[in-house]
Amino acid sequence: MERKVGSSTLTAKEVKAALEKSTTLTAEEEKALRMRHGAGAASPTAPLPRAAGANAELADELLVIEMQLMKAMRARTGQTRTAANASKAPAAVRTPEAPANATKDKIVRALRTKKK
Numbered sequence: 001m002e003r004k005v006g007s008s009t010l011t012a013k014e015v016k017a018a019l020e021k022s023t024t025l026t027a028e029e030e031k032a033l034r035m036r037h038g039a040g041a042a043s044p045t046a047p048l049p050r051a052a053g054a055n056a057e058l059a060d061e062l063l064v065i066e067m068q069l070m071k072a073m074r075a076r077t078g079q080t081r082t083a084a085n086a087s088k089a090p091a092a093v094r095t096p097e098a099p100a101n102a103t104k105d106k107i108v109r110a111l112r113t114k115k116k
Contacts, residue, residue, distance in 0.1 A: 012038045012039045016039040
């Protein structure tokens with residue numbers, strides 16, 4: 001096997017064009033190549049690719065998971081859906097849906113038993 005004597009230089013445009021055509025690279029590999037060669041994303045205004053692709057059933061499952069996570073986040077942070085409602089209710093109020101901090105509850109219980 002012979003070694004190649006010559007060298008070639010890739011430009012950012014060539015790398016960008018090759019990455020747009022490539023489908024075998026992982027997200028981390030693509031990111032590393034873009035950073036290494038200074039090739040930006042295809043278009044800053046282009047929408048992000050969908051994780052489900054053309055699979056409608058998977059898209060529905062992902063939507064349900066996203067909605068559950070948003071509901072849990074709102075409950076944890078005390079946020080409401082509208083800004084008008086958010087100004088009426090204080091953010092530090094603990095809601096029944098939000099789980100209590102287990103460590104804090106443990107400390108409070110220990111202090112109560114110590115007090116007796």
